[in-house]
Amino acid sequence: ALALPLLSLTACGDVDNNDPAAGVAAARPAAEPLSSGRAPTLPKPPEPADEAAAPTLMPGEPDTADGGVFLGYVGEWYAQPRAGGDVVVxxxxxxxxxxxxxxxxxxxxxxxxxxxxxSVTVTARVRGSAAQDLATVSTQVPISPLRPGEPAPFQVQAAVSGSAVESVEWSVQATPVAASTARVRRIELTPAWEQPYGQRPRHDGYPLTDPRKTPYPYALFGSVESQSKAALTDVQVWAAYLDEQRRVVHVARVPLTGPGSAQRLEPGGTVDFLYTTDDPQLAPRLAGASRILWAQGS
Known part of the structure; x- marks a missing residue:
């Protein structure tokens, strides 16, 4: 479905500054650069029948000026933080x-x-014609901690008709962290390959076993490796897919797969991830689309 533009969109941020150290923290890099130059040892995609059917290999660096590849992050929309900056939509x-x-x-x-x-929370105040309040809804951002300059995805919905919405006022609440908890983001992300939805060579074996009949699902495969000095638990990978205007069309938590997929990652440990969907309205739009990936633990 095509997006309807919001007629009035206010993006604002409201960070709790009750912490006595707020506003005096020294500037530091937005995220840690990748420390490993290793080549991923990941299963190869199936051999294509011809060059046109070849899977799209994932680049090591995005081709956008405000993107980056950091521990726990691969994609665009990253930016330089600034003194006095808030968390904003x-x-x-x-x-x-x-x-x-x-x-x-x-x-x-x-x-x-x-x-x-x-604890980043996004609130939407949804209005109809004549600025009538239709609903106020909130949602929690799944990425934590959110580092300086880093974006994170959200999804929100309200029990009102989309065609009745004329404007949305956004606000964001977040809690500053007195001491860095960035070790839970010290995870190297290595996207390996993706397979398009529909007609393509069938994959039968780890990590992807396609159904016997087409259309075959869209698939994105890769791995994560812990760069933390302590074991991480509840390891998660998240993905956001963008359209040609860099707007978010889909957000998903990506399942871990294969050996070592238990929710504990030792220092230097690795685990694979695999996201698939056969939704005929969504899957055809994902292959080759710009995307952002996040990894985190606790």
Whole structure:
């Protein structure tokens, strides 16, 4: 479905500054660069029948000026933090589902301050004609901590018709972290390959076994490796897919797979991830689309 533009969109941030150290933290790099130059030892995709059917290999660096590859992050929309910056909704990354169905939005927030934050909550005040309040809804951002300059995905919906929405006022609440908890983000992400939805060579074996009949699902495969000095638990990988205007069209938690996929990652440990979908409305749009990946533990 095509997106309906929001007629009025206010992006604002509201970070709790009750912490006595707020505003005096020294500037530091937004995230740690990758420390490993290893080549991934990952299963290869199936051999294509011809060059046109070849899977899209993932680049090591995005081709955008404000993107980056950091521990726990691969993608665009990263930016330099600044003194006095808040956590804000990125209006240009917001995409609203169209049509008369339930109002739904995918989007990104970004930490534009100088400190890690946690407990990031996005609130949408949804208005109809004549600025009538239709609903106020909130959602929790799944990435924590959110580092200086880093974006993170959100999804929010309200029990109102999307066609009745004229404007949305956004606000964000977040809690600054007094001491860095960035070790839980010290995870190297290595996207390896993706397979398009539909007609293509069938994959039969680890990590992807396609159904016997087409259309075959879209698939994204890769691995993570812990760079933390302590064991990590509840390891998660998240993905956000962007359209041509860099708006978020889909957000998903990516399942871990294969040996070592238990929810504990020892220092230097690795685990694979595999995301698939056979949704005929969504899957054809994902192969080759820009995407952002996050990894985190606890």
């Amino acid at each position: 990125l209006a240009d990354a917001v995409r609203q589902a169209s049509g008369p169905g339930r109002w739904r939005v995918n989007g990104l927030v970004r930490n534009e301050g100088l400190r890690d934050v946690t």
